[in-house]
Amino acid sequence: MSPMNDNFNEELSHSTIDNSPEAIVWIDSNGKILDVNKKAFSILQYTIEELKELQADQIFKDFSISDFFEKELTDSRSIISTKSSEQIPVEVTSKRIAFEEKSIVCLYFRDIREVIAIEKAIGLNEERWQTGLEILSEGVWDWNLQQGTVEFSQRWSSHFGYESKADSFLKKMREITHPDDIALIEQRMREHLNGQVDEYRSKHRIKDSSGKWRWVRDRGKVLSRGQSGVALRMIGTTQDVTDIIEAEKQLRLSQEKLLRNSHKSLEDIKSKFLDIFNNSNDAIFIGDPNKNKIVDVNPKVCELLGYNKDELLNINLTEIMPNQKKQFVDFFNRVSRNKSGETNKLVFKSKSGERIFAQLSASIFSIDGELGILGIVHSESDEGKFERIVGQVTEASIVNPERGIVSNFMAETARLLRIRYAGMSRIIKQDPLTVRVVNFWHRGKFGESFEYEVKGSPCENVVAGDFHLIEKGVAKTYPNSQLLKRLKDVEGYMAVPISSSEKEPIGHFFLCDDGFIERKSWVENLMRLGALRMRLELERLHAQEALEEANQNLERKVEARTKALSQSNKELERAIAEVEELRDKLQAENVYLKEEIKLNQNFEDIISQDVGFKKVLNEVEKVAKTDSTVLIFGETGTGKEVITRSIHGISNRSNKPIVKVNCAALPATLIESELFGHEKGAFTGAASLKRGRFELADEGTLFLDEVGEIPLELQPKLLRALQEGEFERLGGVKTIKVNVRVIAATNRNLEQAIEKGEFRSDLFYRLNVFPITIPPLRERADDVPLLINHFMKRYNQKLGKDVTKVSQSTLNQLLSYSWPGNVRELENIIERGVIISEGKNLEIGNWLKNGGEVDNSTFKSLEQYEKDYILKVLKHTNWKVSGKNGAAEILNMKPTTLASRMKKLNISKK
Numbered sequence: 001m002s003p004m005n006d007n008f009n010e011e012l013s014h015s016t017i018d019n020s021p022e023a024i025v026w027i028d029s030n031g032k033i034l035d036v037n038k039k040a041f042s043i044l045q046y047t048i049e050e051l052k053e054l055q056a057d058q059i060f061k062d063f064s065i066s067d068f069f070e071k072e073l074t075d076s077r078s079i080i081s082t083k084s085s086e087q088i089p090v091e092v093t094s095k096r097i098a099f100e101e102k103s104i105v106c107l108y109f110r111d112i113r114e115v116i117a118i119e120k121a122i123g124l125n126e127e128r129w130q131t132g133l134e135i136l137s138e139g140v141w142d143w144n145l146q147q148g149t150v151e152f153s154q155r156w157s158s159h160f161g162y163e164s165k166a167d168s169f170l171k172k173m174r175e176i177t178h179p180d181d182i183a184l185i186e187q188r189m190r191e192h193l194n195g196q197v198d199e200y201r202s203k204h205r206i207k208d209s210s211g212k213w214r215w216v217r218d219r220g221k222v223l224s225r226g227q228s229g230v231a232l233r234m235i236g237t238t239q240d241v242t243d244i245i246e247a248e249k250q251l252r253l254s255q256e257k258l259l260r261n262s263h264k265s266l267e268d269i270k271s272k273f274l275d276i277f278n279n280s281n282d283a284i285f286i287g288d289p290n291k292n293k294i295v296d297v298n299p300k301v302c303e304l305l306g307y308n309k310d311e312l313l314n315i316n317l318t319e320i321m322p323n324q325k326k327q328f329v330d331f332f333n334r335v336s337r338n339k340s341g342e343t344n345k346l347v348f349k350s351k352s353g354e355r356i357f358a359q360l361s362a363s364i365f366s367i368d369g370e371l372g373i374l375g376i377v378h379s380e381s382d383e384g385k386f387e388r389i390v391g392q393v394t395e396a397s398i399v400n401p402e403r404g405i406v407s408n409f410m411a412e413t414a415r416l417l418r419i420r421y422a423g424m425s426r427i428i429k430q431d432p433l434t435v436r437v438v439n440f441w442h443r444g445k446f447g448e449s450f451e452y453e454v455k456g457s458p459c460e461n462v463v464a465g466d467f468h469l470i471e472k473g474v475a476k477t478y479p480n481s482q483l484l485k486r487l488k489d490v491e492g493y494m495a496v497p498i499s500s501s502e503k504e505p506i507g508h509f510f511l512c513d514d515g516f517i518e519r520k521s522w523v524e525n526l527m528r529l530g531a532l533r534m535r536l537e538l539e540r541l542h543a544q545e546a547l548e549e550a551n552q553n554l555e556r557k558v559e560a561r562t563k564a565l566s567q568s569n570k571e572l573e574r575a576i577a578e579v580e581e582l583r584d585k586l587q588a589e590n591v592y593l594k595e596e597i598k599l600n601q602n603f604e605d606i607i608s609q610d611v612g613f614k615k616v617l618n619e620v621e622k623v624a625k626t627d628s629t630v631l632i633f634g635e636t637g638t639g640k641e642v643i644t645r646s647i648h649g650i651s652n653r654s655n656k657p658i659v660k661v662n663c664a665a666l667p668a669t670l671i672e673s674e675l676f677g678h679e680k681g682a683f684t685g686a687a688s689l690k691r692g693r694f695e696l697a698d699e700g701t702l703f704l705d706e707v708g709e710i711p712l713e714l715q716p717k718l719l720r721a722l723q724e725g726e727f728e729r730l731g732g733v734k735t736i737k738v739n740v741r742v743i744a745a746t747n748r749n750l751e752q753a754i755e756k757g758e759f760r761s762d763l764f765y766r767l768n769v770f771p772i773t774i775p776p777l778r779e780r781a782d783d784v785p786l787l788i789n790h791f792m793k794r795y796n797q798k799l800g801k802d803v804t805k806v807s808q809s810t811l812n813q814l815l816s817y818s819w820p821g822n823v824r825e826l827e828n829i830i831e832r833g834v835i836i837s838e839g840k841n842l843e844i845g846n847w848l849k850n851g852g853e854v855d856n857s858t859f860k861s862l863e864q865y866e867k868d869y870i871l872k873v874l875k876h877t878n879w880k881v882s883g884k885n886g887a888a889e890i891l892n893m894k895p896t897t898l899a900s901r902m903k904k905l906n907i908s909k910k
Contacts, residue, residue: 022039022108022109022110023036023037023039023040023042023043023044023090023108023109023110023111024036024037024039024040024106024107024108025040025056025059025106025107025109026104026105026106026107027056027065027068027104027105027107028102028103028104029065029069029102029103029104030055030065031055031056031057031065031068032055032056033051033052033054033055033056033059034104036051040109043080043082043088043111044059044080044082044083045082045083045084046082046083050083056068056107058081059080059081060078060080060092060107060109061078061079061080061081062078062079063076063078063092068094068096068105068107069096069103069105072093072094072095072096073092073093073094074093075091075092075093075226075227075228076091076092076093077089077090077091077092077112078090078091078092078109080109088111088113089111089112089113089116090109090110090111090112091109091110091112091227091228092107092108092109093107093108093109094106094107094108095108110227112227139152139153139155139156139159139160139237139238139239139240140152140153140155140156140235140236140237140238141153141156141220141235141236141237141238142233142234142235143220143233143234143235143236144232144233145193145231145232145233145234146232146233150172156238159208159240160176160206160208160209160214160238161208161209161210162176162209173185173206176206176207176208177204177205177206177207178204178205178206178207178213180205181202181204181205184202184204185202185204185218188200188201188202189202192220192221192222193222193231193234195229198221199219199220199221200218200219200220200221200234200236201217201218201219202217202218203215203216203217203218203241203342203343204216204218214240214242215240215241215242215244215245216238216239216240216241216242217238217239217241217343218236218237218238219236219237219239219345220234220235220236220237221234221235221236222234223235241343244341244343244361245341249341252341252363277296277298278298278299279298280298280300281300282300282376282377282378283297283298283300283301283303283304283376283377283378284297284298284300284301284374284375284376284377285297285298285301285312285374285375285377286365286372286373286374286375287317287372287373287375288317288372288373289317289328289329289332289372289373290371292316292317292318293313293316293317294312294313294315294317294320295313295372296313297309297312297313301377304348304350304356304358304377305320305348305349305350305351305356306350306351306352307350307351311351319349320348320349321346321347321348321349322349324346324347327344327346328346331344331346331360331362332362332373335362335363335364335373336364336371341361341362341363342361342362342363343359343360343361343362344359344360344362345357345358345359345360346358346359346360348377358377358378359377359378360375360376360377360378361375361376361378362374362375362376390526390529404537405533406424406439406530406533406534406537407439407446409530409533410422410423410424410439410441410509410530411441411446413511413526413527413530414441414511415444417511417523418513419511419512419513419517420442420443420490420512420513420514421440421441421442421487421490421510421511421512421513422440422441422509422510422511422512423437423439423440423441423509423510423512424437424438424439424440424498424507424508424509424534424537424538425437425438425459425507425508425509425510426438426498426506426507426538426541427463427505427506427507428451429542432454433453433454433455434451434452434453434454435451435452435454435459435463435507435508436449436450436451437449437450437451437452438538438541450486452481452482452483452486453482456478456480456481456482457478457481457482457483457484458470458474458477458478458481458483458484458493458495459483459495459508459510462495462496462497462508462510463497463505463507463508464497464505465497465499465505466497467495467496467497467524468493468494468495469493469494469495469517469519470492470493470494470517471492471516471517471518471519472491472492472516472517473491474490474491474492474493474512475489475490475491487512489514490512490513490514491513491514491515491516491517492511492512492513492514492515492516492517493510493511493512493517494510494511494517494519494523494524494527495508495509495510495511495527496508496509496524496527496528496531497531498531498534498535498538499531499535500535500538500539501535501539506535506538506539506542507534507538508531509527509530509531509534511527570657574657606639606642606643606646607783607786607787607790608780608783608786609782609783609786610775610779610780610781610782610783612775612779612780613774613775613780613783616643616772616773616774616775617646619770619772620643620646620647620650620772621650623647623770623772624646624647624648624650624651625650625651625652626770627652627653627741628769628770629722629741629742629743629744629766629767629769629770630644630647630742630743630744630769630770630771630772631707631744631745631746631767631768631769631770631771631772632644632743632744632745632746632771632772632773632774633745633746633747633771633772633773633774634745634747634773634774634775634776634822635747635774635776635820635822635865635866636747636821636822636824636866636869637777637821637822637823637824637825638774638775638776638777638822638823639774639822639823640705640745640747640774641660641703641705641745643772643774644658644701644703644743644745645658647701647743648700648701648703648741648743651701651741653699653700653701653741656699656700656701657696657697657700657701658697658700658701658702658703659693659696659697659700659701659702659703660703660705661674661675661693661702661703661704661705662705662706662897663704663705663706663707663708663709663710664705664706664709664897664900664901664904665706665894665896665897665900668711668714671710671711671714672714672717672730673690673692673730674692674693675692675693675694675714675718675721676692676694676717676721676727676728676729676730677689677690677691677692677694677695677729677730678690678692678729678730678731678732679729679730679731679732681731682729682730682731682732683730683731686731689729690729691729692729694721694727694736694738694740695736695738697738697740698738698739698740699739699740700740700741701740701741701742701743702740702741702742702743703743703744703745704742704743704744704745705744705745706745706746706747707744707745707746707767708746708747708748708750708753708759709748709900709904712757712758712759712760715759715760715763716760718763719760719762719763719766721738721740722742722763722766722767723766725737725738725739725740726738742767744767747863747866748863750764750768751764776819776822777819777822777823777825777826778818778819781815784814784815784826785806785811787823787826787827787830788806788811788814788826788830788842789806791826791827791830791831792804792806792830792834792842795830795831795834795835796834799834799835801834801835801837802840803833803834803837803839803840803841803842804840805840805841805842806841806842807841807842810841810842810843810844813844813848814826814829814844814848817848820865820866820868820869821869821891824891824892825869827892828890828891828892829844829847829848830842832844832845832847833845847876863905866901866905867905867906867907870887870891870898870901870902870905870907871907873887873890873891874887874907874909876890877890879909881895881898881899881902882895882898
């Protein structure tokens with residue numbers, strides 16, 4: 001670390017700052033930061049230069065500079081702000097010192113995020129712990145050192161006759177503890193609270209409410225400490241061992257009596273002792289701890305551990321208490337030192353490897369003049385097992401709060417009971433005959449949720465509210481159970497119901513194993529304790545699902561309302577468009593078009609007197625009343641979209657929308673989304689659900705312009721939509737059905753595209769149900785004068801001009817032009833002519849100087865005509881594509897559409 005102030009002694013900097021495990025900041029009286037250690041750098045994330053520019057109160061925002069110099073802080077909590085603006089809770093301690101006649105403050109601070117997490121975890125476990133205290137039948141106490149209060153279990157209160165709560169734990173204990181034992185208790189309690197020993201243990205006398213002195217054995221452990229190591233909470237147990245002490249006393253008296261008796265009676269006493277030893281219901285052994293050998297055992301020891309007597313006499317004493325050699329040696333030393341009986345809890349290991357939790361009461365025993373130990377092993381009671389496992393589950397919940405209380409309880413219960421499977425099931429409200437396993441513990445880890453039928457499974461009685469146990473053979477009892485078929489090799493089954501606050505069954509907690517499951521009351525009580533907490537979890541899940549369902553209903557209502565508003569907007573737009581269309585028709589009357597051209601139907605947008613074009617209109621009239629798919633062929637600008645609108649306008653779908661898709665104007669990556677829509681999150685940028693053109697055109701008409709440009713990979717999906725009337729949105733799995741009449745148009749030779757592998761033949765045949773070919777304008781010479789006058793009127797009105805006459809030479813020039821751009825090109829020429837004309841005569845300039853009659857000896861493809869025409873317009877605009885007077889404006893195309901066509905036709909500026 002480079003010091004920020006050269007006046008600091010290098011040795012002081014390295015020894016006091018750099019090597020400190022805590023974060024340290026030095027500041028002067030102005031609040032300027034003088035130096036920090038490595039730990040502070042790692043937390044604050046600033047560089048040295050950046051820290052030079054900061055004041056202490058910019059980091060420790062809960063304190064002012066005067067706070068640091070006028071008072072010394074001790075474990076004061078605050079929030080600091082790092083360079084990345086992260087807010088970190090810390091405990092701050094300050095120390096003011098004099099250095100070189102200056103007043104300097106040293107700030108120590110430590111990150112307490114883990115401490116706060118533990119405190120929150122303890123708070124979350126409070127309700128479960130309170131329930132555990134009320135259920136436990138052994139003496140348990142919970143001491144809150146911060147508040148100075150203690151809570152006792154029901155067993156403790158009823159046994160000793162005191163209230164279950166005490167405001168001052170130490171005061172109460174001093175009042176009921178034997179005066180000779182107070183100093184020893186306080187010493188051992190102090191040693192544990194200060195962290196000198198891992199566990200508090202004491203054997204002493206307390207006075208019950210009747211005034212009788214009782215011997216008790218206390219055991220406790222600190223559950224949580226503050227950042228500075230101060231104990232915050234401690235739990236423990238109190239066991240009444242008065243009877244054991246009396247038995248040990250009687251044993252010692254018997255031994256003393258043996259010493260006082262004569263040699264003759266000694267043999268009789270030994271015989272009686274051996275008779276008691278061998279026939280006792282307690283497991284008794286004689287051991288020589290110095291040699292680590294078992295000297296003798298009675299039959300109950302063999303029964304408890306599973307060894308025969310010869311096997312036990314040939315193994316080491318500590319082999320039956322693995323990994324506890326130090327505890328046992330310390331225990332024996334206390335027995336030897338105190339010359340009195342001692343009791344301790346140890347874990348024995350049977351021949352089969354089973355761990356047996358038991359209480360060992362021992363006293364001194366003479367073996368050939370050497371001291372040995374006489375031990376009586378009391379197997380752990382059901383209440384003791386219950387208390388121990390609840391304590392371990394509680395400790396696991398504090399150590400692993402992120403896994404949750406229910407998961408910790410289930411995992412610890414299965415592990416401690418050596419059970420293969422454990423699960424929490426919930427009854428599905430929509431289908432009460434099915435349950436879902438929402439928490440499933442299998443072979444040391446949590447598995448995925450699954451469902452199974454209640455009928456034919458062992459949980460039939462449980463979901464009805466009954467405890468159920470099958471010790472062995474559950475798979476044979478329920479051969480059709482879906483649950484047992486999934487778990488495999490299950491023999492034993494035990495389950496308790498989970499009921500709601502209204503006493504209604506909402507699920508069950510079950511244990512399964514591939515071996516025998518014995519009914520034990522303490523195991524049943526343990527499961528019922530777990531079911532109480534699981535009830536809260538299942539009720540939380542029900543509440544969460546109800547909230548989600550309410551949100552979904554609200555979303556559906558909003559969506560329906562939005563759709564209705566959208567439909568209203570579309571109807572309003574159509575109404576406005578109809579009004580504008582009627583206005584344009586009145587203003588666009590032409591002297592040459594006094595008679596309306598109609599074929600028994602309304603074709604106001606079509607201006608023609610050509611015989612060939614009338615055949616097209618006859619075909620339109622015939623196919624319009626059907627729902628058949630129509631494929632319109634024609635060069636660019638011949639009016640394919642106008643014909644499409646005419647078909648729709650006189651069809652049975654005329655009161656429904658006509659939706660247009662220009663397949664050439666859309667990039668290949670977006671055309672699928674435009675046609676079929678997409679789900680939210682289907683791809684990057686899909687922030688919400690979008691309905692495609694097929695959905696929008698439901699019950700109406702969908703116009704696929706430039707259908708030959710659809711990418712080959714999308715054609716199968718389009719074919720399915722045409723044949724089956726169904727599709728899926730992009731990123732979705734739900735099949736959507738629509739009733740859409742499709743009209744397609746193209747200026748490409750699709751049969752050639754099929755031969756090149758660019759277009760699917762089956763899609764072509766599906767589109768080509770009713771083909772209509774629109775003749776080019778060069779084959780409709782009689783229509784040219786009509787169109788000229790129609791467009792002159794339109795643009796006179798639009799541009800405020802009065803161009804009404806066409807000279808014969810201009811008309812001849814227009815009639816002799818080949819019109820590669822057809823009606824659209826003619827409209828553009830007339831618009832430009834109206835713009836440049838000064839009087840009533842139409843002037844068209846020299847735009848048609850390269851035109852002429854069509855050379856019938858050679859013919860170009862439609863694509864070549866289109867390419868030549870686009871090149872011609874681009875040269876005219878000096879390759880200006882978009883903007884005012886650009887090629888896209890002249891061609892009456894969107895710039896993106898023109899760019900797409902240029903790419904398709906391989907047009908680029910050389």
